[in-house]
Amino acid sequence: MSTTESEMAGNGPMIDVKNAAKRYGTVEVLRGINLQVRKGEIVAVIGPSGSGKSTFLRAINNLDPLSSGEVWLEDVQVNKPLTSYQYERHINRVRQDIGMVFQHFNLFPHLSVRQNITLAPRMLKRLSKQEADGLAEQQLRRVGLIDRIDFMPSQLSGGQKQRVAIARALAMQPKVMLFDEATSALDPELVEEVNFVMRQLAESHMTMIIVTHEMGFAQDVCDRVLFMDGGMVVEEGSPDVIFRNPSQERTRSFLRKHLKGRN
Numbered sequence: 001m002s003t004t005e006s007e008m009a010g011n012g013p014m015i016d017v018k019n020a021a022k023r024y025g026t027v028e029v030l031r032g033i034n035l036q037v038r039k040g041e042i043v044a045v046i047g048p049s050g051s052g053k054s055t056f057l058r059a060i061n062n063l064d065p066l067s068s069g070e071v072w073l074e075d076v077q078v079n080k081p082l083t084s085y086q087y088e089r090h091i092n093r094v095r096q097d098i099g100m101v102f103q104h105f106n107l108f109p110h111l112s113v114r115q116n117i118t119l120a121p122r123m124l125k126r127l128s129k130q131e132a133d134g135l136a137e138q139q140l141r142r143v144g145l146i147d148r149i150d151f152m153p154s155q156l157s158g159g160q161k162q163r164v165a166i167a168r169a170l171a172m173q174p175k176v177m178l179f180d181e182a183t184s185a186l187d188p189e190l191v192e193e194v195n196f197v198m199r200q201l202a203e204s205h206m207t208m209i210i211v212t213h214e215m216g217f218a219q220d221v222c223d224r225v226l227f228m229d230g231g232m233v234v235e236e237g238s239p240d241v242i243f244r245n246p247s248q249e250r251t252r253s254f255l256r257k258h259l260k261g262r263n
Contacts, residue, residue, distance in 0.1 A: 011038070012074065013037055013072075013074075014037055014038060014039045014041075014073070014074060014176055015036070015037040015060060015072070015207070016035075016036050016037075016072040017033060017034060017036075017059075017069070017070070017072075018070040018071075018072070019033070019034060019068070019069040020033040020034070020035075020056065020059060020066050020068075021033075021066060021068045021069050022052070022056075022064070022067050029055050030052050030055060030066070030231045030232075031230070033232065037176075037207060037209060038207075039207055040207055041208075041223050042202050042206075042207075042210070042221060042223050043208070043209045043222060043223065043225070044212055044217075044222040044226070044239075045209065045210065045212070045226045045228060046212065046215065046225060046226070046227055046258075047227055047228035047229050047254065048229060048254060051228040051229045052228055052230075052231040052232075053211045053228050054180050054181070054211055056211075056228070057100075057178050057180050057209060057211050059071060059079075060176075061078065061094070061095055061098040062078050062094075065079060066079060073094060073097060073175070078091075078098075096124055096125065097174050097175040097176065098176050098177075099169030099170060100169060100177075100179075100180065101162070101166055101178070101179045101182050102165070102180050102182075103181040103182065103184055104185055105153075105158075105164075105165045106165065107161055107165060107168075108153075109152070109153050111153075112150050113136075113148050113150065113152075113156075114133065114149045114150055116153070116164060117132075117135070117139065117140070117167055117168045118136050120171070121171055121172060124172070132171075135171045135173075136149065136167070137149065138171075139167035139170045139171050140164075142167065142170065142197075142200070143163040143166055144163065144193075145160060145163055145164060148160060148164070157190060158185065158186045158187065158190050159190030159191075159193045162182060162183070162190075162194045163193065163194060163197055166182075166197055166198075166201075176209070177201065177206055177207070179198065179209070179212070180211050181212065181213065182194055182198070182210075182212075183195060183212070183214060184213055191214070195214065195217055198217070198221070199217075202221050202222075213258070215255070215258050215259055218239065218243075219243050220239075222239060223238070223239075224236060225237065225238070225242040225243070227242060227246070227250075227251045229254070234248050235247060235248045235250075235251045242255075243259070
């Protein structure tokens with residue numbers, strides 16, 4: 001075995017999706033998707049509305065279970081068939097390693113910023129209040145919101161809420177971060193403050209899969225881009241390939257409408 005082959009054998013994918021399919025009755029939402037994401041890799045998923053992007057992302061942590069196919073996190077099958085009792089323990093453990101940030105923040109409105117962030121570490125990781133508070137403070141500093149630690153969500157802007165949601169996911173110290181249109185619910189002037197945090201995560205080599213309509217962000221930050229349409233990955237490649245020289249007409253047509261003058 002060559003050195004390269006040896007290195008690859010000992011460095012398997014962080015995320016491995018095998019022949020993912022999702023059906024609602026006769027409607028095929030996902031059709032045979034395969035994806036491998038290496039540790040530290042940043043993958044953008046782009047495509048028109050209804051192409052299956054969010055369904056695909058939610059399938060990775062089994063929020064939207066596949067009809068067939070497999071999802072692996074390193075050597076653990078995320079969606080393996082189990083009894084209800086076994087499954088609950090299994091998926092709670094797996095989801096500690098897969099952080100997810102949603103379009104609409106999903107903060108608990110009756111809990112403070114501190115409580116929103118410390119809830120899962122205390123319940124799932126059995127951390128003490130002092131340990132969980134320390135994690136909350138660390139991650140809020142990371143996203144630039146330490147001065148909002150005892151605010152309620154109603155006292156925050158949309159951009160601040162999304163940054164708290166990112167801090168909450170990071171407090172679980174995940175191996176992978178999933179972002180589902182994290183900026184699409186924000187006013188344009190608030191988008192960049194969230195993108196700035198995500199750029200910092202990219203610079204720290206956090207493994208990320210990002211469903212986004214921000215073509216500039218995908219082009220500038222991500223290592224690889226997937227273009228989805230009709231529940232399939234139509235084309236994938238480096239940002240240079242996808243944005244400058246896509247091979248598929250469906251990709252070219254989509255980008256003509258969304259690049260808005262970017263080179």
